[in-house]
Amino acid sequence: MALLAFGAMIVWLNGTHGAGKTTTSAIVQQLIPDSRVFDAEKVGETLMDISPGLPATDNFQHWPPWRPLVVETAKRVLDYTGGTLVMPMTVLVEEYWREISDGLAQHAIPVRHFVIHADQDTLYARIAGDHDTPSPFRLNYLEPYAQAARTWLHAEAEVIDTTHLTPYQSAREIAEAPGN
Structure with missing residues (x-):
């Protein structure tokens, strides 16, 4: 059952790895008419496939092309569909979020x-429940997420505390957020 039509826009689900973004996004997509899930990680995976590889990094978001490619890809998909x-998509570096959000704003994409x-x-x-052995990659982002939450992230977004919510309840809260 569709709850709301957001119109041409982006609903960005941020938060640390293991928070439930992917699961929640699939449900949000079902609740918002004429919506699609676009995982910007796929843009990073494309950059990781370049051969010979780009300079070594522990996170493809550090590659300068990733952020404008996310903006351009989102714009092109919205223009088309x-x-x-x-x-x-987890974005914990404020500078990266500003680059993405400013780029989308320049294209008048809410x-x-x-x-x-x-x-x-x-x-x-x-995170521990996802696999027999907890993902070190995901665990390594708990403290950077906490730092971003304290310093800028929670002030820049609408926070959905999912500590005691199911993914469906979280998705419904997003789809029913005031102002939509």
Whole structure:
């Protein structure tokens, strides 16, 4: 059942790895008519496939082409399809978020920025529950997420505390957010 039509825009789901962005985005997409999920990680994967490789990094977001390519890809998809893009993507570096959000604003693409949040114990439990051995990659982002949340991220977004919510409840909260 569709709840709301957002119109041509982006619903960005931010938050740390393991918070539930991917699961929630699939449900949000079902609740918003004429919407699609666009995972900007695929842009990073494309850059990782360049051979010979780009300079070594621990995160493709550090490559300068990633951010404008995300903006350009989102713009091109919206130009082609219209509707809403639901984008589950962790961005914890404020400078990177500004570059992306400013780029989208230059194209007059409205963005609703949500943070899928949970307390640290819940995040650890979710990450540990994903596999027999918790993902070191995901665990390594718990502290950078906490730092970003304290310093800029929560002030820049609508925070959905999912500590005690199911992914469906979280998605519904996003789809029913005031102002949509």
